[in-house]
Each structure stands twice: as C-alpha cells, then as structure tokens.
Amino acid sequence: MSAALQATKTTKSRKHHVLPGFGLSLGFTIFWLSAVVLIPLTTLFFKTCQLGWPNFVKIVTDPEAIAAYKLSFGASFTAALINLFFGFLVAWVLGRYDFPFRKFFDSIVDLPFALPTAVAGISLAALYSDKGWIGHFLAPHNIKISYTPTGVYIALIFIGLPYVVRTIQPVLEDLEGQVEEAAESLGASRMQTFLRVLLPTLLPAAIAGFSLAFARALGEYGSVIFISNNLPFKGEIVPQLIVNELSNYDYPAATGLAVVMLVTSFVLLLLVNTIQRYASRHQEAR
Amino acid sequence: MAGAPKLNLKQRHTGRSVTKPIWVRIILTLIAIIFLVGFLLLPLLEVFAQAFAGGVATYFATFKDPFVLSAIRLTLLAAAIAVPLNVVFGVAAAWSISKFNFPGKNILITLIDIPFAVSPVIAGLVFLLLFGHQGVLGPWLEAHNWKIVFAPAGIVIATLFVTFPFVARELIPLMQSQGTDEEQAALMLGANGWQMFRRITVPNIKWGLIYGVILCNSRAMGEFGAVYVVSGSIQGVTNTMPLEIETRMENFDFTTAYTLATALAMLALITLIVKTIVEYRSTRLLAEATE
Amino acid sequence: MSIEIQGVSKHIGKFTALDNVDLTVNEGELVALLGPSGSGKTTLLRIIAGLETADQGSIVIDGEQASKRARDRNVGFVFQHYALFRHMSVFENIAFGLRVRPWATRPKNAKIREIVLSLLKLVQLEGLEKRYPSQLSGGQRQRVALARALAIEPKVLLLDEPFGALDARVRQELRRWLRRLHDDLHMTSVFVTHDQEEALEVADRIVVMNHGKIEQIGTPQEVYDHPANPFVYNFLGRVNLFHGRVHNGTVSMGEIKVDSPAPSDQDNVPVVGYVRPHDITIAKSRNGKATIEAKIQHINPVGPIVRVELERLDDRQPIAAEITRDQYYSDSYTVGDLVYVTPTNVGVFLDYDPVI
Numbered sequence: 001m002s003a004a005l006q007a008t009k010t011t012k013s014r015k016h017h018v019l020p021g022f023g024l025s026l027g028f029t030i031f032w033l034s035a036v037v038l039i040p041l042t043t044l045f046f047k048t049c050q051l052g053w054p055n056f057v058k059i060v061t062d063p064e065a066i067a068a069y070k071l072s073f074g075a076s077f078t079a080a081l082i083n084l085f086f087g088f089l090v091a092w093v094l095g096r097y098d099f100p101f102r103k104f105f106d107s108i109v110d111l112p113f114a115l116p117t118a119v120a121g122i123s124l125a126a127l128y129s130d131k132g133w134i135g136h137f138l139a140p141h142n143i144k145i146s147y148t149p150t151g152v153y154i155a156l157i158f159i160g161l162p163y164v165v166r167t168i169q170p171v172l173e174d175l176e177g178q179v180e181e182a183a184e185s186l187g188a189s190r191m192q193t194f195l196r197v198l199l200p201t202l203l204p205a206a207i208a209g210f211s212l213a214f215a216r217a218l219g220e221y222g223s224v225i226f227i228s229n230n231l232p233f234k235g236e237i238v239p240q241l242i243v244n245e246l247s248n249y250d251y252p253a254a255t256g257l258a259v260v261m262l263v264t265s266f267v268l269l270l271l272v273n274t275i276q277r278y279a280s281r282h283q284e285a286r
Numbered sequence: 287m288a289g290a291p292k293l294n295l296k297q298r299h300t301g302r303s304v305t306k307p308i309w310v311r312i313i314l315t316l317i318a319i320i321f322l323v324g325f326l327l328l329p330l331l332e333v334f335a336q337a338f339a340g341g342v343a344t345y346f347a348t349f350k351d352p353f354v355l356s357a358i359r360l361t362l363l364a365a366a367i368a369v370p371l372n373v374v375f376g377v378a379a380a381w382s383i384s385k386f387n388f389p390g391k392n393i394l395i396t397l398i399d400i401p402f403a404v405s406p407v408i409a410g411l412v413f414l415l416l417f418g419h420q421g422v423l424g425p426w427l428e429a430h431n432w433k434i435v436f437a438p439a440g441i442v443i444a445t446l447f448v449t450f451p452f453v454a455r456e457l458i459p460l461m462q463s464q465g466t467d468e469e470q471a472a473l474m475l476g477a478n479g480w481q482m483f484r485r486i487t488v489p490n491i492k493w494g495l496i497y498g499v500i501l502c503n504s505r506a507m508g509e510f511g512a513v514y515v516v517s518g519s520i521q522g523v524t525n526t527m528p529l530e531i532e533t534r535m536e537n538f539d540f541t542t543a544y545t546l547a548t549a550l551a552m553l554a555l556i557t558l559i560v561k562t563i564v565e566y567r568s569t570r571l572l573a574e575a576t577e
Numbered sequence: 578m579s580i581e582i583q584g585v586s587k588h589i590g591k592f593t594a595l596d597n598v599d600l601t602v603n604e605g606e607l608v609a610l611l612g613p614s615g616s617g618k619t620t621l622l623r624i625i626a627g628l629e630t631a632d633q634g635s636i637v638i639d640g641e642q643a644s645k646r647a648r649d650r651n652v653g654f655v656f657q658h659y660a661l662f663r664h665m666s667v668f669e670n671i672a673f674g675l676r677v678r679p680w681a682t683r684p685k686n687a688k689i690r691e692i693v694l695s696l697l698k699l700v701q702l703e704g705l706e707k708r709y710p711s712q713l714s715g716g717q718r719q720r721v722a723l724a725r726a727l728a729i730e731p732k733v734l735l736l737d738e739p740f741g742a743l744d745a746r747v748r749q750e751l752r753r754w755l756r757r758l759h760d761d762l763h764m765t766s767v768f769v770t771h772d773q774e775e776a777l778e779v780a781d782r783i784v785v786m787n788h789g790k791i792e793q794i795g796t797p798q799e800v801y802d803h804p805a806n807p808f809v810y811n812f813l814g815r816v817n818l819f820h821g822r823v824h825n826g827t828v829s830m831g832e833i834k835v836d837s838p839a840p841s842d843q844d845n846v847p848v849v850g851y852v853r854p855h856d857i858t859i860a861k862s863r864n865g866k867a868t869i870e871a872k873i874q875h876i877n878p879v880g881p882i883v884r885v886e887l888e889r890l891d892d893r894q895p896i897a898a899e900i901t902r903d904q905y906y907s908d909s910y911t912v913g914d915l916v917y918v919t920p921t922n923v924g925v926f927l928d929y930d931p932v933i
Contacts, residue, residue, distance in 0.1 A: 018628050018647055019385050019469050020479035026382035029394070032375045036446055037400055040412045043422055047415050086321050093318040097311055105319060107558050111326045114501075114554035114561075116508025117406075118528035119547040122535060123329035126336050126544070133332055134324075158325060219405025222510030222528065226535065239407035239511065246411065246515060251420055258408045269403045273396065467660035470628055473647045474654040475674035475729055485677070489664040 044262065047255045059256035064232050065241060069260075071149060072238040076217035079156035080164075084210045087164025088202075094165070095172045109166070112159045117222025124155055125227040149235040151227035159220055160213030167209030171202055171279075204279030208272050215268040218261065330551055337544035348545040356522045357530035357546070360438060364513075364526060365506040368445040372502050373495070376453025381487075383454075384461035385469070395458065401450045409447050410515025413440060436518035441526060444512040449502045456498035457491055464490055497564045504557040508550055578639035578732045578765050579604050580625060585634030587620055587789075594620040595631070596789040602733075605763040607756075609770055609780035613812065617789040618769045619737055625767065626654045626735050639732050653731030653764075657738040659722040661710040667721050668693055668706035674729035696724040699758070716747040723755075727762075736768035740775060752779050773813045777801060785809050807926050810851040817857065817896050819850035819920065820928065828925050831891060832867045835923045847928035852920040857898035859885065859916045861908055868917035871896055873910055878902065885910065887918065 048056065059065070093099075094106050112120065128135045128145035135146060145151050175198065183193040221239040228235040236244075238261055245254040338345055348354055379398060383391060401409065415421050417434040427434060434440045468490065472482040488495075510528040517524040519533055527546050534543040580602040587595040595617045602608045610618040623629040625636055627647035636643040643650050662670050669676075671693045675684055684692065697703050700720035710718055719739065726734060739755065740748040756779050759766060770776050776783045777797040785792040785800060785808075793805040804810040821830030824845050828835045835850065860868075871887035874895070878884075883905040887896040896918060910916070 017386060018473065019466060020482075022382060022386045025378040026386075026388070029375065029379040029382055029398075032378075033394075033397055036443075036450055038397065040416050040447070041400070041404070043416045044408070044412050046422070086318075089314060090318045090322060093315050097315055099315050099319075103562070105322050107562050108322060108326050110558055110561065111330070111554065114504050114557040115330070116504075116510065116528050116550045116554065118510040118531050119333065119508070119550045119554070120329065122531060122543060122547050123333040123551075127329045127332040133328065133335075158329070161325070215403065219403075219408070221405065221407045221514075226532075239405050242407050242411060243515065246414065249420075251415065251418075254411055255415065258405075258411050261405055262408055265403045265405070269396075269399070467656050467658060468662055470647070471654070471656055471660040471662070471725075472673065472677070474626060474628070474652065475677065475725065476648050476651070477673070477677040478648065481677045485673070486662055489662075 041262075044255060044258060047251075048259045051252050051256060055252065056256050056259075059253045060260050062253075064236070065238075065257060067233045068236050068238045068241045071152065071236065072218055075149075075152045075156055075237070076214050079153055079160055079217050080210050080214040082153075082157050083160045083164045083213045084206060087161055087209060087213075088168055088206065090161075091165045091168040091172055095169055109162050111162075113162050117159065117220065118226065120158055121155060121223035121226030124158060124223065125151065128154060128227070146227055147229045147235075149228065151229075152224050152235060152237060155223040155227050156217040156220060159223055160217050163212040163216060164206075164209035167212060168202060168205045171205040175201060204275050208275045208279070211268050211272045211275075215265055215272075218268075219265060333544055333547050333551065336540070337548045339544075340541050344541060345545055348542050351542065353521045353525065354530060354542065354546065357525045357527045358549075360441060360524070361507050361526040361528075363438065364442050364445045365503050367442050368449050368506045369499060369503050371446060372449055372453050373499060375450070376455075376457055376498060376502075377491075377495075379454040380457035380461050380491075383458050384464075385466050398451050398454050401447055406448055406509065406511025407515055410444050410512040413444055413447070413512075413516050417443075435516050436520065436524060438524060440516035441513050441524060444516045445506050445509055448509050448512045449506045452502035452505060453495070453498035456494045456501070460491055460494040461487075493564045493568055497561060500557050500560045504553055507553055580733055580765060580767070581637040582621070582625070583635050583637065585621070585624060585631045585636070587617075587624065587629070587631050589620075593789045595624070598634070598789070598791055600784060600791065600794070602765055602767055604765055607759045607766045607768070607779065607781045609768055609776035609783045610786060611770055611773060611776040611783050611812070612786035612792075613771060615788075616786040618771075618784075618786045620789075621786070622735050622737055622767060622769045625733075626650065626652050628654070651729065651732050653726030653729065653734040655719075655722045655726050655734070655736040655739055657741055659710075659718045659742075661718055661721060661725070663710050665709075666706065667697070667702065667708050667710070667713070670710070670721055671696055671706075671725045671728050673725065692728060693724075696728055699727070700724045701754075714747075715743045716751055719743065719751060727764075732765070734764050734766040736766065738770060739768050740770070740772070748775075755779060777813070785812060787812070802922070804851070804924060807849070807851065810924055810926075815854050815897055817852045817854065817920070818894075819852065819923070821848055821850060822846065823848045823925065828923070830920075830923075831869055833869060833920065834867060835920075835925065848925050849928045850920065851924040851926065852922065854884070854897040854899040855882075856920060856922040857896060858919045858921060859887070859898055859900060859910075860919070861910075861914070861916060863917050866917075866919055868919050869896075871916055871918050873912050873914045873916060876905075876910060876912060878905070887916065889918075890915075 051059070090109065094102065094109070115123075125146045126132050128138070128151065129147070130136060130139045130144075132146070135144075138145065145154060179197060179201075180193055183197045184190075188196065219239065221237075221243070224237055225240055228237070228240075230236055230240055232241075232244075238257060242254045242257050242261075245251075245257070349358075379394075382388075383395060414435055416423055417427060417440065418424050419428070419435070421435070424435075432439075434443065468486050469482050472486045477485065507526075508528060509526075510532070513526055514529060514532070517526070517529055519525055519529055521530070521533055525533060527550055531543045531546045531550075534540070534546070580600075582598055582600040582602075585595055585598045586593075598617070598621060600621075610621060612618045620629060624631050625638075625643075627643065627645070627650045630645075638650065638652070662673065665673070672689050675689045675692065678684075693706065694703075697706055700723055702717060702720055702724070705713070705717065710721070713721065719742075723736075723739075740751055743751065752775060768779070780797060782794060783797055783800050784794050787808050793800050793809045795803075795805075800809060801813055804813060810816050819830040819833075821828050821833075822845060823829075826836060828848055828850060830850050859871075870890040872890060873885060874888050875886040876883060877886070881902060882899045883902055885898045885900060887898060888894070889896060898918070
C-alpha cells in the first residue's frame, strides 16, 4: 500500500505546468498570507480560548457592550437600508440616463472608498456642526447631528454608499434593454416590468450590496469617532468600546468583543459570497 | 467580498427602451445628484473651506510644524514599505491563481479577502495581542529589546495587514480574463520565464497594476483604526497623518487638523482621477479587442 | 524534419484524451489531424508542441527525443485565436522570437528588421508592420501569427484550428494560400481541424481521430474514397446507409446485390452498406438492372450539383443523392417522380450503431 501511495505521490509532484513559476508564486502567496493574515488572526482565537467560557460570556453580555451592540447593529442596519434605497436610485440614474457631468458624478460615488476615514469623519463633523454649512440651518430648529448618536448614522451612510451602487450597477448594465422591451411587448405595464422582471434579477446584487455596506459599517471606526459623542450607553459603537477597553489595558475584554464582531463579519462574508456565487450561476444560465 | 472599488469595464447602453416620461427621469436624476452632492461632495468642500478659513499663509505654515512633518514622514514610510510588499504578493497570488488550476483555489481567494472583512480596530488589536506587552511574542521581543507595538514598526505591520488584498484583488480577475495563450505563445517562441513575464505579462496587466497600487497606497496612507490601536499616538514618533488629525482635534487645533485632512483628500482625488483614466483606457482596449 | 509519435497516452482526470497513439509525420509533409471535438486532436498537437505532457509515450522530432520544455523544442505554433501580443505592433510581434534569444545568438537589429520585413512579404502583409493586432482583420491576424511562428525558423510548424475563427470566404482564400505557402516552404506541418472539407483540400495526409484514437491515416483520396470504418464514412461527408445481409461473399440489400467479402469471418450476418450521395445514380427507367424504387421528396439545386432527397418505397427510409445539373435538366425530374436508384461504390461494414 505504501508503495502505491509513493507512486501516486511522485506522479503528482512531477505534474508538469507549461507556464513557469507555479510553485514559487503559490508558495510565496501561502507563506505571506499566513504570516500577515492567518497566523496573527489565530492569535485572537487563541487568546479568547484562554479567557474561558464564563469570563467570555460575562464580557460579551456586559450592559455597556449590549448598548454598543444595539447602536452598532442598529445604526449599521439603518444606514445600509438607506444606502440600499439611494444606492439603487443612484445606480439606476447613472446606468440608464444621460445627463451633463454624468461621468463626474459616477466618479464621486467612489469618494468614500478613496477618502481616508479620518478625513471623512472630520469633514462630516464640520458640515453638520452648529457652524457647518448644513448644521447652521438645523441648529435653530434644535436639531443636532454632530457629536450626537445621530452622527453615527450619517457617517455610516457615507462610507457604505459605494458598496451598494457598485454591486448593483454592473448587473443593471448587464440587463439588456431587450428584456424590458420583451416584457413590454408582452403587455406588461412599466410598473409590472419593474416589479416582475427587473427587481427579481437585481435582488441578489441588492442583497449582496446591502450586506457589504452593513458589514463595512459594523467594523467602521475612523469616521464615526469624529462625529459621535462616543459616550458609553449613548454614542459608543463596538469598535470604540474595544478601543476604550484597550486604553484601560483590559485586553481580555477587547478580545472577547473582537471575536463577536469578527464572527459576525465572517458570517456576512460567507452570506455575500454564497449569494454572489448563486447569482453568477443564475446569470450564466441565461 | 468587494472591499475595494473594482474597475468597471462594461460598455453601457444608455436608456435604450426605457421609455419613461421625461419628468420621471428628471426628478430621479435630480434626487440622485442632490444626494451625491449633499452627502459626498459637500463634506469635502466644507473641510477645504475650513482649512483655508485662516488664509493661505496659515494653511501653508502648517506644513512647517515639526510634528506635522514627522507625521507625513511616517505616513510615507509606512506606504513605501507596505505598497511594494503588497505588489509582490499581489502579482504572485494573481499569477498562481489566474494562470493555474489547483484544488482549494476558491478557498485561497476567500482567505486573501479576509482583511477586508476585519474591522480595522480588530486588525490593530490582533497585533497588540501578538507583539504587545501582554502578547504572545511580547516577552521575547522585550528580551531582545525590539519594540513593535507603540513604535513605527507596528504602524508598518498594521498597514500591511489592512492593505493586504488590494493589488491581488485588482489583478486576479484581470489576469483570469486574459488567459494564458499569450504567455504560451511567448514560450513557444523561445522566451524564458522572466522574458515572458516582463515582456508579455507585465505590459498586459500594467493598468490594473497601476490602479491596484494607487488604491493600496491610498488606503495605506489613510488608514486610521488599525494604526490608532498599535500606535499609542505619540506625536513626532508614532503619529501618521490621520492620527495627527485626531490628536489635533483632541487639542482643539482645528486648522491644522483640517489642513492635514485636505492633504489626504487630495490623495483621494488623485486616486479617483487615476481610476477614471485606467477605466477609460481599459474599456477602450476592450472595445478594440472585441471589434 | 520528421515527427515520430510513439505510444502516446494522456488522461485528464477519468477522461482518456489520447489512447496509445502512434503516428509518423514525414519530412516536408502537411498533415491534418481531423476529428470531432473531444477526439484528442488538439491535445495531440499540444503534446507535440510541449504545451502539454503525455502520461506515456514519446515524441521524436528530427530523430531526437523532444526536449521537455516547450521553449527548447524549436517548434512553430499558431494558436487557434492567434495569441498575438496585443500591446506590440505587428513588427514587434514577429520580431519577438528573435529578440528573446540569448545574447550570443541574437541577430543584430538590422538583421531582425530584414527578417521581419521578408516574412511580412511572405505572408503578404507588407506595409502593415506598424499596426497593432486590434487594427487587423481576422485573416491578417492569422497571417501575422504564422509569420511570428516562422520567424524562429522552427523545425516543424503546428497550427491549431488555423481557420476556425474566420468567416467562410476568408477561410477559403486562406486555405489555398496556406497550401501554396507550404508547397514553397516544404516545412513539416501539422494542423488540427474539425472541418473535413478543409482537411481534404489542404492536407497531404489526413489523420482521422475519434475518442483519443486514430481511426485512419491516408491521403485525402484514400480516406474519402475508402474509409476504413463507419466512423470515417460518417465523419467525412454525407452518407446513405443500406441495411442488408452478407452471404457467400455477396451482400444483399433489398434487390441489390454487391459482391463483397464479408467484413469479418462470419457469414450470414447483418451488415450496412455505406454509399455517398454522389455514388447514387438515379434513373427514370429500370434498364434491367437491380435497383431500389424510390420517390422524389425534394429537389435542391446547389451550385453545379442538384441534391435530390428520395424516399424508398419498400421501407420508407430516406436516400440522399447528388446528380449533375445536366442530368437534372435532361431527365427533367420533379417532386413525386418514381425513380430507380442504384448505389455504386458501396462500403460494407458489420451492422452496429455507427459511432459518431
């Protein structure tokens, strides 16, 4: 048996590739991936295991943590929902209509990707502060956004928008106008065409875009801390709480919270990948 | 997970068949434009206005502040180390993934994406847990008198982590779409591996690579959360530009904060311009190729 | 320079791409590998080139065991989609093979220019050296790819579906041109095609492949007129099937009897006669010959010939015949006519389901 095993092994390792560099490039990829990403990340789980279950539960169910979860998940979800609506609209307008400076508006959709989060944070805080261009209209009506929990929502909408637009846009552009024409030629009204033909096709991309915006918002730190009041139980998001625990040198607490966030992110990542794989298979079938 | 803007190389067919009344189009377009301007553009304009509120002289005087200069230096240093390393990694990963078939390829692609899914704060925390005083390697590093956490080295490592997937993510789909025919042709004509790579592969991926580098660089210079955690915010030592912004905001030195913010915003604008150019060039090449 | 392929097998997963293939391509010959998709023809070509490796067997080029690496084999290869370097001009594409030579054997720039320009002349693309591949038509790209492959003065030239991506007219022209070019250069060449007409028109010899095996090797005339088996009959052109039995050296298919040795030692077994449409003669009268009666279903004049679709009166099976325009006009056939069919040149094989 061992001889047979040996034989298969040698033929496998002798497998000849025409293009050079497979072993070198794959080897380096795996080495570097392990060194920079995988091994450091396992440290987190290793440290969590050292906490022990009761400790872990106590950390992650602390009232301050629960308040932070509520704000983080609530604001992220709301922001992603708002982005889903406006992102869809923006993708539709950019993909379907022609108007002056369309290319320019298309480019600035990526601004939140390119802008450092700290810059986004202080820009938004300045804009919505009492003296800011928008804030000074709101101040007389006693509406405050900067340095309140409301600011968190604004920041999360800002950073999440391109994820929705850029996920929906290619699918929308792929949809041949002919599909709509066909639907209309079969007697469907414009609303029926939109609801029964376009929406179902765009649904996987919309869900994926929403989840991406949601996941990104959950992890966001830089832009939020500048515009929120960061007060425990009020304007404190989970990443801020983690940082606070760290500045108190309470590493176990930070680790426990990080694991909760990380697992959530991975579940979302898995969800998005599954949806996208399903959707791309669906589209090849067309 | 699409953590970075991908190049959009689709040729669009505008408005065909969408026979909506003109007023519906106008209203929808206006809402979209108002949203984009109000939500994305206005904050940026505000920060420029604030930065120049004290006059041009004050603005430029900021760049003589030694702490500001130190922050700029550290930012450039971190990018100068992280970006080339990620380029090497990105090209190697894209080469192996796009030109060869092997089991576990999809898993590898997902693993490369992990840093996009990890909150920057957690990325920083991970390196604290690894290299910090209470960390796994902490005692060993201290015994050798090596400082990583709360030192420039930590900034570089955290930056490396958060920018890890950028170049690979741009190159993998591009190289997959190009296939292996041209490389095989080069080999058949007698080229060696290096000649094939330099003369055929590199010119073909040039624009994707440029875009990947610029994105990677933009994130490297702009990263806040991850470096904030490992830096300890020591002015003149471990403060990068974004961290210096935070320190100045804490100290109510708004002008300096806004000025630094505009400098980073310029970087973002350059990134977007390069993206537009690369997209334009690639779509044109694509259109020519499919003629 | 000859190519000898000895006992080459290749498995891709559980699929057998090539099954113990032996083939010798003689010096100066132009050989077509013909077969349906999945027959292993492209795999065989790529193994000769060194772009794929065989599990077993060996490739001998010019009396020498072919080297392991593709780049050392000195084989010219024209890819199906040309694989021109899109970022290089036509000139640089053709010059590539010379420029990447080791310094010691690399020609001087002036020499490279001379070679490239003479190759451009050879492929009739003079004056296009500054163009980029995207600015060329399909036929021009094909010729650049050929010139590029010839620039390295290869021992043998391999072409993968050289005309596959071109439209019908360009394909016709390029085929004749390639044949003429080969007559001038006399370079040992192998090309892959799934188009029987192409193989018949261009090649000196045709290798018919199916399921990783060689079904027949022969000149175009041999494989067309004397197919070795039902597969080759089916694959090279249209064919009529006549079911019958063989007995004492005579095949009976209805009224018709053909002298034919039994295709095996067995006697009194069911057989099938294969007859090409142009080997079917039809007549308005019986003329005392043994014939099959049939009715004309459809008449379709195509260029110099007229295709006649018939239905046998006895078993209602269709028969396809091709007659000359002259005969069509002199006998003035119309749909519904009763005609008498006589097959000539019958290929007889044991009756089993033909493998396509």
